[in-house]
Amino acid sequence: MSAHLDFEKANEKYVAGFGDRAHLPIHPGKKLAVVTCMDARLNVFGHLGIKEGEAHIIRNAGGAAKDALRSIIISQRLLGTREIAVFHHTACGMLTFSTPQLRTLVKESDPTNVALNAVDDVDFLEFGDLEKSVREDVTFLRENPLVLPETKITGWVYEVETGKVRQIV
Numbered sequence: 001m002s003a004h005l006d007f008e009k010a011n012e013k014y015v016a017g018f019g020d021r022a023h024l025p026i027h028p029g030k031k032l033a034v035v036t037c038m039d040a041r042l043n044v045f046g047h048l049g050i051k052e053g054e055a056h057i058i059r060n061a062g063g064a065a066k067d068a069l070r071s072i073i074i075s076q077r078l079l080g081t082r083e084i085a086v087f088h089h090t091a092c093g094m095l096t097f098s099t100p101q102l103r104t105l106v107k108e109s110d111p112t113n114v115a116l117n118a119v120d121d122v123d124f125l126e127f128g129d130l131e132k133s134v135r136e137d138v139t140f141l142r143e144n145p146l147v148l149p150e151t152k153i154t155g156w157v158y159e160v161e162t163g164k165v166r167q168i169v
């Protein structure tokens with residue numbers, strides 16, 4: 001089973017309803033960047049009422065602000081966003097493991113392959129407390145000299161059980 005085999009057929013339907021999206025501006029209309037998790041259950045456009053052209057959606061494992069910094073700098077300096085909303089979510093995979101555990105898992109998958117030791121340089125940025133992790137990421141961004149000082153930064157939890165969002169900071 002390969003998911004990519006369905007792409008072209010699905011895309012035909014999408015193209016049929018593409019409408020006037022060719023004229024969307026590259027600068028996000030809401031001047032908003034959302035940092036959130038890559039979790040497959042999250043439909044960010046749906047749960048925040050955002051449309052194409054309105055916001056940058058920066059996704060990674062956990063919605064980690066540190067991991068998103070490269071994209072945030074581009075978003076702000078080149079594409080004009082001035083607001084960041086950080087979302088972490090309930091039942092996130094990031095609550096279920098530690099960096100040392102994952103490093104061991106990777107290395108033990110092929111113990112003779114020394115190239116896998118490169119995983120020791122990866123910080124997986126997991127967290128143990130959901131709301132605390134949101135506060136810490138907002139603080140990280142507020143205190144980061146590379147983030148524009150006038151940026152409005154908020155922190156949120158999305159509940160996968162209910163679809164509800166809840167502001168933490």
Ligand SMILES: [Zn+2]
Nearest residue numbers: 037039092093
């Ligand atoms: Zn997650």
